[in-house]
Amino acid sequence: MSPTTAHVTRAKPTVSALGHVTFLGAGPGDPGLLTLRAVEALAQADVLVADPAAYEVVRAHVKPGTDTPLQNTAEGEPPTAVGDDVADLVMRAASAGKRVVRAVVGDPGMDTDATGDMLALATAGITFEVVPGVARAVGVAAYAGVPLRDPEGGDVRFVDARTADERCWTEVGGSDATVVISCVLETVAQTAARLISSGRKPDTPLTVTVAGTTTRQRTWSATLGTVERTLKAAKVLPPAEGERPVIAVVGERSAPALRDQLAWFESKPLFGWNVLVPRTKEQAASLSDQLRSYGAVPSEVPTIAVEPPRTPQQMDRAVKGLVTGRYEWIAFTSVNAVRAIREKFEEYGLDARAFAGIKVAAVGEQTAAALVEFGVRPDLVPSGEQSAAGLLEDWPPYDPVFDPIDRVFLPRADIATETLVAGLVEMGWEVDDVTAYRTVRASPPPAETREAIKGGGFDAVLFTSSSTVRNLVGIAGKPHNVTVIACIGPATAATAQEHGLRVDVLAPEPSVHQLAEALAEYGAERRAAALRAGEVLKRPSEKRPQRRRARTS
Numbered sequence: 001m002s003p004t005t006a007h008v009t010r011a012k013p014t015v016s017a018l019g020h021v022t023f024l025g026a027g028p029g030d031p032g033l034l035t036l037r038a039v040e041a042l043a044q045a046d047v048l049v050a051d052p053a054a055y056e057v058v059r060a061h062v063k064p065g066t067d068t069p070l071q072n073t074a075e076g077e078p079p080t081a082v083g084d085d086v087a088d089l090v091m092r093a094a095s096a097g098k099r100v101v102r103a104v105v106g107d108p109g110m111d112t113d114a115t116g117d118m119l120a121l122a123t124a125g126i127t128f129e130v131v132p133g134v135a136r137a138v139g140v141a142a143y144a145g146v147p148l149r150d151p152e153g154g155d156v157r158f159v160d161a162r163t164a165d166e167r168c169w170t171e172v173g174g175s176d177a178t179v180v181i182s183c184v185l186e187t188v189a190q191t192a193a194r195l196i197s198s199g200r201k202p203d204t205p206l207t208v209t210v211a212g213t214t215t216r217q218r219t220w221s222a223t224l225g226t227v228e229r230t231l232k233a234a235k236v237l238p239p240a241e242g243e244r245p246v247i248a249v250v251g252e253r254s255a256p257a258l259r260d261q262l263a264w265f266e267s268k269p270l271f272g273w274n275v276l277v278p279r280t281k282e283q284a285a286s287l288s289d290q291l292r293s294y295g296a297v298p299s300e301v302p303t304i305a306v307e308p309p310r311t312p313q314q315m316d317r318a319v320k321g322l323v324t325g326r327y328e329w330i331a332f333t334s335v336n337a338v339r340a341i342r343e344k345f346e347e348y349g350l351d352a353r354a355f356a357g358i359k360v361a362a363v364g365e366q367t368a369a370a371l372v373e374f375g376v377r378p379d380l381v382p383s384g385e386q387s388a389a390g391l392l393e394d395w396p397p398y399d400p401v402f403d404p405i406d407r408v409f410l411p412r413a414d415i416a417t418e419t420l421v422a423g424l425v426e427m428g429w430e431v432d433d434v435t436a437y438r439t440v441r442a443s444p445p446p447a448e449t450r451e452a453i454k455g456g457g458f459d460a461v462l463f464t465s466s467s468t469v470r471n472l473v474g475i476a477g478k479p480h481n482v483t484v485i486a487c488i489g490p491a492t493a494a495t496a497q498e499h500g501l502r503v504d505v506l507a508p509e510p511s512v513h514q515l516a517e518a519l520a521e522y523g524a525e526r527r528a529a530a531l532r533a534g535e536v537l538k539r540p541s542e543k544r545p546q547r548r549r550a551r552t553s
Contacts (some may be wrong), residue, residue: 019094025133026054050103145262175197178251189228268295269523302470398428411436456480475536
């Protein structure tokens with residue numbers, strides 16, 4: 001049959017053409033509690049319909065271009081779906097063939113609206129799935145160090161104070177079960193009084209946790225009869241603007257008295273500390289992760305910007321020599337050096353295959369990771385200290401028998417030290433020391449960040465080089481005297497002192513990870529000293545003197 005007489009049979013729309021909806025639990029607030037399946041679903045989503053609190057948890061896992069109708073489409077623009085019903089948003093997007101993720105705080109099974117939305121989708125013939133999340137009541141209690149069941153296996157009851165009726169209060173008041181109550185901080189005292197009137201004893205232990213599983217978490221231990229006084233003494237009552245959701249755990253079996261031993265989260269050495277890291281996000285990735293593991297909230301503020309060399313001819317000649325076999329080794333002393341070579345390779349149409357037959361050295365793990373991402377596995381990474389000195393410790397001396405070429409290509413910054421060059425020359429190597437990039441002072445950070453630096457809004461700042469000290473002071477001002485100053489080595493500490501800064505922490509070795517560990521030890525010592533003295537532990541920024549209001553005539 002010829003193409004002009006062929007009959008075309010069109011397929012009928014299938015159910016799958018209507019799209020798909022994933023009801024996703026974002027957990028109680030810590031992004032680290034997202035499941036692997038949740039991350040996978042977010043990466044595949046065409047549309048994300050998320051409550052504001054859930055959006056903050058999942059946003060990092062959403063692919064570029066995903067439609068987020070409940071959030072601002074751009075800074076300064078209004079939301080695209082103000083006034084729209086959320087269920088209708090989900091239905092319309094799915095009916096148009098989109099993959100929709102409906103993200104809620106906690107677990108979808110605990111969300112009062114999710115079941116109705118699922119029934120509506122089933123009626124419309126739209127497929128859906130449920131990705132469970134950690135329920136707030138369970139996750140917050142775990143992060144507060146409050147076990148919900150003891151070895152004897154007592155009963156546990158979960159109560160939402162906003163919807164609980166009189167029968168519910170009578171039942172939990174007359175039982176000895178552990179009660180996990182979802183309410184708001186401003187109604188905790190009222191809820192405690194209701195439990196007492198329903199049969200619970202006033203001396204029943206109670207814990208109250210606000211902002212659970214986040215670095216703003218705070219937990220108070222009291223009894224039903226004393227909780228109002230405890231919260232007032234902590235100056236969190238009377239009500240602030242807006243409601244503050246909390247999880248309260250009531251009962252003898254939950255053993256709130258053990259919280260001092262089990263409070264693993266809030267007892268982290270840098271819990272809640274705002275730590276300034278004067279590096280770019282790319283440079284600070286592993287350092288920031290390490291700080292988060294200590295409970296800190298890192299803020300990356302670049303103090304250095306990277307630009308091409310003013311005269312690129314030297315770099316051009318070195319790259320051509322790399323291809324033609326001029327070098328035995330190439331040594332990378334920073335991620336920026338890897339990036340500079342990679343950009344030059346792309347300019348010439350080269351790729352990682354140009355490194356064939358050349359030995360590659362990396363000064364540390366981050367630089368090695370950048371090389372692996374480029375497709376190059378380094379032959380040498382320091383086994384000890386990750387620095388130029390550490391690299392020299394493991395670098396083999398030149399041997400004319402085994403090394404056919406005696407030359408090393410060293411692409412570096414314009415302000416790099418001569419330590420590596422001098423050490424290689426001493427071992428018999430010829431070094432082509434080439435400026436691959438220039439470091440210049442970065443643009444000033446936003447006004448809010450500058451004010452936090454000068455006004456004591458940061459608890460600590462990590463200085464990783466003398467240039468970071470000079471540049472931070474130059475673009476943002478000198479950190480407040482309550483801010484803990486941590487320096488990577490003696491030279492950096494000397495520069496900080498020259499700028500009038502008190503150095504509190506010095507890394508035992510010139511390594512960013514040793515620096516973070518030293519800061520954590522400093523924080524742990526402060527915590528231990530406060531506990532010994534019976535004092536309320538405060539972060540450094542909380543010890544700022546209150547500003548006096550200016551007098552007006």
